[in-house]
Amino acid sequence: MYEDEKLVCEDCGAEFVFTVGEQEFYAEKGLVNKPKRCPECRKKRRLNNRRHRKMYDAVCSKCGAQTQVPFKPAPDKEVYCKECFAQMSEN
Numbered sequence: 001m002y003e004d005e006k007l008v009c010e011d012c013g014a015e016f017v018f019t020v021g022e023q024e025f026y027a028e029k030g031l032v033n034k035p036k037r038c039p040e041c042r043k044k045r046r047l048n049n050r051r052h053r054k055m056y057d058a059v060c061s062k063c064g065a066q067t068q069v070p071f072k073p074a075p076d077k078e079v080y081c082k083e084c085f086a087q088m089s090e091n
Contacts, residue, residue, distance in 0.1 A: 009038035011045075060084050 002023040006015055016038035026034075037045065055068040061078035073079045080088065 005034070007034060007036075009041050010036045011041040012038065014038050014040075062088075 002020040004020055005018045005023070007018050008015055018034055022035075026032075035042065053070050055070055056072050058067050058069050058073045058079040059065070060067050060081035062080055062084040065081045065083075067079070067081035069079055
């Protein structure tokens with residue numbers, strides 16, 4: 001049903017392949033538009049958007065370490081550092 005398709009990146013102009021696997025993934029997720037950017041430009045765009053996110057200083061409720069979180073901590077809610085959050089998520 002699907003075949004690999006060559007597309008041109010709108011950012012860098014490089015040719016890239018929209019693979020059968022990617023097309024199946026897009027269809028499964030209900031995505032109807034083909035990608036406009038090559039995988040490398042998509043990655044750069046995601047990372048660039050992530051860097052502009054405002055970070056807030058906080059103190060981990062579990063270990064007391066200084067940390068930063070991508071949301072404004074509410075005074076009545078606990079906040080955890082990356083390590084403590086990961087430990088809690090494993091349990």
